[in-house]
Amino acid sequence: MARYKKIPFERVAEVYSKKAGNISSTCSALGIDRNTFTAWRDRYPKLSALLDEVDESLIDFSESKLLEQINDGNLTAIIFHLKTKGKKRGYVESVEQNVNVNPFEKLMQELPDDEE
Numbered sequence: 001m002a003r004y005k006k007i008p009f010e011r012v013a014e015v016y017s018k019k020a021g022n023i024s025s026t027c028s029a030l031g032i033d034r035n036t037f038t039a040w041r042d043r044y045p046k047l048s049a050l051l052d053e054v055d056e057s058l059i060d061f062s063e064s065k066l067l068e069q070i071n072d073g074n075l076t077a078i079i080f081h082l083k084t085k086g087k088k089r090g091y092v093e094s095v096e097q098n099v100n101v102n103p104f105e106k107l108m109q110e111l112p113d114d115e116e
Helices: 009-018 023-030 034-043 045-071 075-085 103-110
Strands: none
Touching: 009 023, 009 045, 023 034, 034 045, 045 075
């Protein structure tokens, strides 16, 4: 059975944070493989909680940057915000699909008749 390196959970979370939640970069910096990282996260609730906190902090940071862009009048940021946070107010995109239309029917009608 392979022996795992003993790395304190706090150190794993610290590196994960410095690598902005990138698992591959974290594993490389810690000298472990991705399967080990995933196994540790699944096996140790304390580590999982620390990593979840890092993920939440990164989302908070991203949201603050998005709000800065909204305050600066960035139309793309405004639209994105409305599409994600304003769904209950009707800010959603929808695609209409007419399932009663057969795309081959029109094509078949356009084919020349073979009357030879």
